[in-house]
Amino acid sequence: MRSSLARWASYGATGLTLVFGTALLVSFVAQSLPVWRHEGLAYVTGSVWHFRSEQFGVLPMIYGSVVVSIVALALAAPLAVGAAIWSAEYLNGRNRWWFKVPIELLAGIPSVVYGLLGVLLLRNWIYELFERFEPLSGDTLLTAGVLLAVMILPTVMTLADDALRGVASSQRRAARALGFTQAEGVLRVSLPQAAPGLVAALLLGLGRAMGETIAVFLVVGRQDSQADYGLRSWLEAGQTLTSKLGSSETFLAYGDPLHWSAIVGLGLVLLALVLSLTLAAGRWLPETGLARNRRA
């Protein structure tokens, strides 16, 4: 009786989520239809966004979102995982507390504050650091990526720390009893066993980077069209899906069906990117030993 009630409740919740998600997706697709009819595939492959001439190419924004997220992850991952190893494997109770609490506090700072810090400090640093490449300003894709790295660092670190501390200490002790040094134990026992959790932490960080809006908005330069997609473009102003969506053009577009559908289309593309990331995470996880560890 009790359990069947619980079962129905969970079916209900799942069903509601599915219905809601589908409704969301359907309305996004429906509202963005005009631009797909207008641009066709060029909507996602076109490099020019100029609404006055009714040109809507989203590739620069997709590119911007991917670049800033990857830069953020590439910078944050080694630091976060390194800090997590330090905290979970080398620090004892009280020291760990002193190490973790400030980092977790960083995760609670509103993103607009990070954005302001980016405007105040980071963009100048980036400008000066890369001066010999003659960037036009400090507002670049790279700046946004570095800022995002700082922002996702606490989250990734905390989750990675949890993953590592989930590895039973008896496993570490068994490795030490076989003559492993502490570092070898970390490398051969803790990290492999925590791998699924570490990957999940990184993917969550990536998702957060991809979805972050205001901080990116403030330092990315917000240039809609992109001529070149080489490494050089990292030091130029760019645009991400979120910073585009967050701009005042969203309100401007509301009166014009085609323009509005182009904006909704941005949301659809963002949703698709984040969704495929989540699915990738889901696909990857069961195969990496989480299931094996559970059984153990």
Add this chain to the structure above:
Amino acid sequence: MADILRMPSAPRPILSARAVSVASAERALLHDVDLDIPEAGVFGIIGPSGAGKSTLLKVFNRLLELETPPLELAGDVRFRGRPVYGAGVDADALRSRVGMLFQQPVVFPASIRRNVLFGVRHVERLSRAGLEERLVEALEGAALWDEVADRLDRPAVELSVGQQQRLCLARTLALRPEVVLMDEPTSALDPRATAAIETLIRRLADVHTIVLVTHDLDQARRLADQVACVCRRDNVGQVIETGCCTELFDNPRCPETMDYLDSRGTDQ
């Protein structure tokens, strides 16, 4: 009967402790322990729960240092005459020569093969054939070969607890250790698995030095050539007496311990 025939004869002990004391931040755990463990054979350590048997065992391979919060150690511990806690002693190398078997088997979430070779792979550079040879040697040494020969690549967690314990033994034996410290290795096992391990311990004792902590007085009687009795006096663990089994069992100096252990032994 067997006990009497296997009198200790090694002139120099392989492991020795002199005036060893261990203390945690709050209190003393072991006080003034003197022990000589002769080479080869089974050296039993008996005593009631909480007396400090496991702690004493960990003193010998420096696993004590890995306790958190750390424990203080005083006194002199030697392995083959060389100080175990001396400056410049490689504790990790020491641990691969003085192996340890825990109360509960700890297998790694990997195949049986990988579990057995886990330690060797990293301590020695062996060819593929060398590894394979070591694998068979270790599993045969742990009397597990016949049971797992056809499923070496299956996950080790699929084994029964008794088999897992022997797998852990094989993993330790693969390193060809000189001493194996065993902390109540049969306490998680049923009588049949216990009998299997006991036979094994006796066989291993021909070549290896086995230090066996046990709760079970009968087990100590059956297996040990010499026994040390760790008791709690004044709330601190102390080695009350050591000796050859028969005299110690017949004429104990800490009768209350013997009573304790005997009662445990019978109601098990």
